[in-house]
Amino acid sequence: MFNILLCGVGGQGTVLASKMLANCAINRGETAHTAETIGMAQRGGSVVSHVRIGADCFSPLIPKGCADTVIAFEPAECVRVFPYLKKGGKIVVNTQPVKPTTDTLAKSSYEAAAMFDFLKAQGADYAAVDGAAVIQALGSAKSLNVALLGAASALGAVPCTLEELETVIRTAMKPQFCAQNLRALALGAELIRTNC
Secondary structure, eight states: OEEEEEEEETTSOHHHHHHHHHHHHHHTTOOEEEEEEOSSOTTSSEEEEEEEESTTOOOSSOOTTOEEEEEESSHHHHHHHGGGEEEEEEEEEESSOOOOHHHHHHTOOOOHHHHHHHHHHTTOEEEEEOHHHHHHHHTOSTTHHHHHHHHHHHHTOSSOOHHHHHHHHHHHSOHHHHHHHHHHHHHHHHHHHHHO
């Protein structure tokens, strides 16, 4: 069994990314379960997606301390779900903070550096992906989710190859979005290969 927890805020494509991972497993003939704990996720609230791959999995929700990998689209959300990561698990995290709607309304703020200080203090095995650089290179934030999947695959943090993810992009996405997402996948992988 392999457990992957994806977290971010509404509008970042967390749910789509979880479905892509599940489709990779299903295409290989494996069993995959997904579930979302969304709350007030419509554009700005916290989103957590659970992906569990393997025939011996009977519940779609990952228990605390059991996630093999956390893919965090936002640093504060990464810290919030950290208790789900198992000892020795891996994290792929976007360095660019995205304030949830609740923080914007409360006029509160935080520094991403404090989130990474927490991860370091916990001895977390994480790969930081410069989300701002990805967005600049792609000219859009819409494919950042796919770039993070590319990074996770190149890191070996998910049981999906880049080729399997490419197949899902070509078969499950509308044709007009394929080229951009294939670029994002390759860029995410390249960032890991050049920085790790």
